[in-house]
Amino acid sequence: MYTLHLNGHVRSIDVSPDTPLLWVLRDTLNMTGTKFGCGAALCGACTVHLDGVPVRSCSIPISAAAGKRVTTIEAIGESAVGRAVQKAWLALDVPQCGYCQSGQIMSATALLQSKASPSDEDIDAAMSGNICRCGTYNQIRAAIKNAAADLAGGQHR
Amino acid sequence: MNVVAPQSRRQFLKVSALAGGGLLIAIAVPAAGRFAEAAEATDTAAPFAPNAFLRITPDGRVTVVVGYSEMGQGVLTAVPMLVAEELDADWSMVHYEQAPSDPVYKNPIFGFQGTGGSTTVRASWQPMREAGATARAMLVAAAAQRWGAAPADCRTEAGRVLHTDGRSLGYGELANEAARQPVPAQVKLKDPQQFRILGQPHERLDTPVKIDGSGRFGIDVRVPGAYTAVLARPPVPGAKPVHWNADRARAMRGVKTVVEVPGGIAAVADGYWNAKKARDALEVKWDLGGNTAWSDQKIHEQFAANVEQPGVVARKVGDAPAVLGEKHDGRRLEAVYEVPYLAHACMEPMNATASVHADGIDIWGSVQAPGAIQQALSAAFHFKPEQIRVTTTLLGGGFGRRFGMDFIFDAAFVSKAIGAPVHVMYPREDDMRAQFYRPAALLKFSAVLDRQGQPVALRMNTACASIAKSASMPLRGGLDSFAVEGLTACPYRMPNLQIEWNESEPPYGVWFWRSVGHSQNIFFIEGIIDEMANAAGRDPYEYRRELLTQAPRYRNVLELAAEKAGWSTPPAPGRHRGIAVGESFGSYVAEVVEASVADDGSVKVHRVVCAVDCGRVVNPRIVERQMESAIVYGLSAALYGRISIEQGRVRESNFNDYPVLRMRETPTVEVHILPSTENPGGVGEPGLPPLAPALVNAIHAATGKRLRSLPIDPKSLKKA
Ligand code: FES
Numbered sequence: 001m002y003t004l005h006l007n008g009h010v011r012s013i014d015v016s017p018d019t020p021l022l023w024v025l026r027d028t029l030n031m032t033g034t035k036f037g038c039g040a041a042l043c044g045a046c047t048v049h050l051d052g053v054p055v056r057s058c059s060i061p062i063s064a065a066a067g068k069r070v071t072t073i074e075a076i077g078e079s080a081v082g083r084a085v086q087k088a089w090l091a092l093d094v095p096q097c098g099y100c101q102s103g104q105i106m107s108a109t110a111l112l113q114s115k116a117s118p119s120d121e122d123i124d125a126a127m128s129g130n131i132c133r134c135g136t137y138n139q140i141r142a143a144i145k146n147a148a149a150d151l152a153g154g155q156h157r
Numbered sequence: 158m159n160v161v162a163p164q165s166r167r168q169f170l171k172v173s174a175l176a177g178g179g180l181l182i183a184i185a186v187p188a189a190g191r192f193a194e195a196a197e198a199t200d201t202a203a204p205f206a207p208n209a210f211l212r213i214t215p216d217g218r219v220t221v222v223v224g225y226s227e228m229g230q231g232v233l234t235a236v237p238m239l240v241a242e243e244l245d246a247d248w249s250m251v252h253y254e255q256a257p258s259d260p261v262y263k264n265p266i267f268g269f270q271g272t273g274g275s276t277t278v279r280a281s282w283q284p285m286r287e288a289g290a291t292a293r294a295m296l297v298a299a300a301a302q303r304w305g306a307a308p309a310d311c312r313t314e315a316g317r318v319l320h321t322d323g324r325s326l327g328y329g330e331l332a333n334e335a336a337r338q339p340v341p342a343q344v345k346l347k348d349p350q351q352f353r354i355l356g357q358p359h360e361r362l363d364t365p366v367k368i369d370g371s372g373r374f375g376i377d378v379r380v381p382g383a384y385t386a387v388l389a390r391p392p393v394p395g396a397k398p399v400h401w402n403a404d405r406a407r408a409m410r411g412v413k414t415v416v417e418v419p420g421g422i423a424a425v426a427d428g429y430w431n432a433k434k435a436r437d438a439l440e441v442k443w444d445l446g447g448n449t450a451w452s453d454q455k456i457h458e459q460f461a462a463n464v465e466q467p468g469v470v471a472r473k474v475g476d477a478p479a480v481l482g483e484k485h486d487g488r489r490l491e492a493v494y495e496v497p498y499l500a501h502a503c504m505e506p507m508n509a510t511a512s513v514h515a516d517g518i519d520i521w522g523s524v525q526a527p528g529a530i531q532q533a534l535s536a537a538f539h540f541k542p543e544q545i546r547v548t549t550t551l552l553g554g555g556f557g558r559r560f561g562m563d564f565i566f567d568a569a570f571v572s573k574a575i576g577a578p579v580h581v582m583y584p585r586e587d588d589m590r591a592q593f594y595r596p597a598a599l600l601k602f603s604a605v606l607d608r609q610g611q612p613v614a615l616r617m618n619t620a621c622a623s624i625a626k627s628a629s630m631p632l633r634g635g636l637d638s639f640a641v642e643g644l645t646a647c648p649y650r651m652p653n654l655q656i657e658w659n660e661s662e663p664p665y666g667v668w669f670w671r672s673v674g675h676s677q678n679i680f681f682i683e684g685i686i687d688e689m690a691n692a693a694g695r696d697p698y699e700y701r702r703e704l705l706t707q708a709p710r711y712r713n714v715l716e717l718a719a720e721k722a723g724w725s726t727p728p729a730p731g732r733h734r735g736i737a738v739g740e741s742f743g744s745y746v747a748e749v750v751e752a753s754v755a756d757d758g759s760v761k762v763h764r765v766v767c768a769v770d771c772g773r774v775v776n777p778r779i780v781e782r783q784m785e786s787a788i789v790y791g792l793s794a795a796l797y798g799r800i801s802i803e804q805g806r807v808r809e810s811n812f813n814d815y816p817v818l819r820m821r822e823t824p825t826v827e828v829h830i831l832p833s834t835e836n837p838g839g840v841g842e843p844g845l846p847p848l849a850p851a852l853v854n855a856i857h858a859a860t861g862k863r864l865r866s867l868p869i870d871p872k873s874l875k876k877a
């Protein structure tokens with residue numbers, strides 16, 4: 001039995017210790033917002049926050065996540081930064097197919113939570129682990145800046 | 158002004174009252190185009206199936222039911238815009254709904270329900286506007302009846318019928334009465350000058366579900382009682398499983414069973430992780446069969462030998478072989494171009510959920526062709542097509558790959574074998590190796606220029622496998638038009654031109670890949686034209702422009718791209734420009750790439766300027782984004798894309814060895830739309846083909862080196 005502090009709730013899970021957090025979320029807990037893209041920490045589609053840090057959930061076994069705080073796309077809007085990121089994504093119509101966007105939003109939110117006004121280099125560094133096959137990178141960059149400006153304006157508490 | 162009589166055009170309207178009140182409009186459209194013949198022969202569906210494109214409920218909500226698949230290209234917004242325009246809907250009240258599988262939703266260009274070939278707007282342009290106009294006429298009739306007024310005294314605007322005397326009624330208030338009005342025999346479509354919704358950069362209707370994790374893709378389908386299966390698949394085409402350790406897999410946690418199906422050996426478990434672990438534990442021994450000697454080298458040698466043979470002639474102007482055989486005092490050019498197999502690498506790996514039961518088959522998933530799935534499964538599993546129900550979800554990328562049915566058949570066979578619903582999942586490695594590739598291809602060209610540098614003759618002979626055959630489509634006169642599209646359209650003034658195709662058959666499966674044959678052929682021809690310009694000592698833009706005097710739509714986008722890129726002024730120091738132009742799917746696109754090449758040969762693309770003429774624009778924001786999307790996709794392929802074959806096996810497995818563009822490598826992209834009153838062209842694919850040639854042309858400008866194969870090899874560009 002493992003325990004997760006998932007989006008503010010305590011969840012107990014009975015799976016084998018090597019089961020990646022991604023599959024606990026998707027298959028055991030039926031939370032499908034977090035996506036599978038590569039299974040090898042190469043694409044970022046599965047990004048969640050573990051104790052506030054963005055991680056690739058496909059490559060974190062449940063035994064390593066147990067007892068920690070996990071935030072997923074389903075709850076990211078509950079934080080001021082996550083809400084601002086989603087708002088910017090909506091305003092700029094970032095997604096195309098949308099499949100990579102949960103991971104993009106999780107990475108972007110983590111970036112803005114640690115750096116209020118990131119430079120282009122900061123954005124490159126934080127976001128280049130997230131692949132988008134629809135090629136929305138320029139819109140993602142613009143939306144991150146838009147969200148940063150919005151947050152700097154103090155609209156979000 | 159357009160006046161159409163739906164019935165006279167073999168288009169059948171069906172109108173009915175909704176159970177919950179309101180108006181519902183359905184339309185059946187005839188098949189046309191190159192898929193039609195094959196489709197009509199097998200189309201047993203009733204033309205009057207009661208189904209809907211449009212629903213107006215008493216609360217004023219307008220729901221447009223979209224029969225096309227959303228894979229990022231914006232159909233869930235574009236199709237509702239077409240309906241809403243002629244309906245004069247209040248755009249804020251318009252919603253989409255994904256249609257079920259039903260022949261009423263067939264794509265009139267294909268003859269079956271399916272999305273691809275950048276067809277959605279072209280296929281929907283007339284029928285979806287007619288559906289909106291028909292509903293509008295009936296709403297007007299209902300209002301006129303209620304008021305005892307003449308319909309001519311009524312007009313519509315933003316979801317209301319307005320009388321000249323100032324009275325007005327909302328569509329919702331009229332929905333029930335409208336459903337009882339006779340269907341008009343003719344509807345008048347708007348003059349495009351009157352468009353209020355079309356041509357506007359409306360926000361996508363599907364964005365909200367794509368930013369909070371609530372959007373459902375095929376991989377997110379959860380059917381009660383369903384298992385998850387992962388298959389061990391043949392490592393070499395034609396390999397057969399001889400032995401596997403089913404007992405070991407069955408003993409593992411969460412595993413239900415192991416079954417053999419045509420696609421391989423399936424490990425069936427309670428979820429992906431346990432299924433994949435069980436699959437990996439199967440230790441399948443394969444009889445590898447006769448294909449283990451295949452390699453990139455062997456494929457190259459076969460293609461190179463093929464193009465020395467005369468091929469099927471796809472286009473002939475004058476007599477290029479004869480002219481090329483004569484003596485000339487101008488320049489003579491001859492070279493070989495080559496491109497590798499490419500995987501689509503959709504962000505969502507292939508997967509599907511199936512339930513095979515006594516009454517038929519249910520399929521849920523990210524699919525591009527529900528109509529084709531109905532036909533194929535009904536034949537294979539002996540059901541009527543209507544007993545196959547396909548629920549289309551959002552697609553995590555398509556690019557042609559999800560026209561394939563390998564994953565559908567896997568799911569159906571496993572479900573049948575275990576007697577329960579099952580979700581078949583492809584690990585990324587299975588997806589990468591599934592062999593639905595853009596064909597590898599080689600092209601040899603020979604050309605002569607006159608003393609002024611003008612082309613006199615051009616002969617191009619290409620070798621590749623046939624996509625049409627892979628897709629069970631007929632060849633016409635022995636020709637697969639997919640193999641030569643982009644070549645046969647050659648718009649340049651060419652007194653003698655001959656284009657030939659040699660079918661080549663390495664055993665690796667080929668398939669539709671974003672822009673299909675144009676993806677390699679426009680790379681070939683735009684490289685060749687650049688070589689001609691170089692040989693003539695001319696500016697590559699001016700040279701093209703002069704050869705395009707008879708092709709105004711090409712020339713216009715070429716000029717616009719050059720102007721916006723500042724072609725006449727030098728780029729920033731260290732940067733170099735290349736240009737290319739092409740038509741595909743009815744749209745014309747020119748691109749200027751600005752790139753630099755470092756001493757170690759590494760290539761950086763800084764900026765791409767794109768000009769597009771896609772006819773009338775439904776949503777300019779979607780057009781711009783689709784151009785940019787195709788540019789990024791094309792740049793991934795040009796810089797990195799290669800599926801290679803070693804000892805019969807596919808070498809690549811995941812994004813480590815099949816890299817794709819990431820944010821830090823992404824150039825700025827500027828898209829300029831040429832205003833046009835032509836009928837709409839496609840937009841999902843046409844942005845792709847000019848990218849690779851514009852890039853190699855820029856690299857030539859930078860280094861003097863002419864790259865004739867993809868992906869770009871930085872080693873060959875290294876400063877000595
Ligand atoms: S699925 Fe985890 S990084 Fe790709």
Ligand code: FES
Nearest residue numbers: 097098132133134
């Ligand atoms: S939006 Fe489709 S992969 Fe990013």
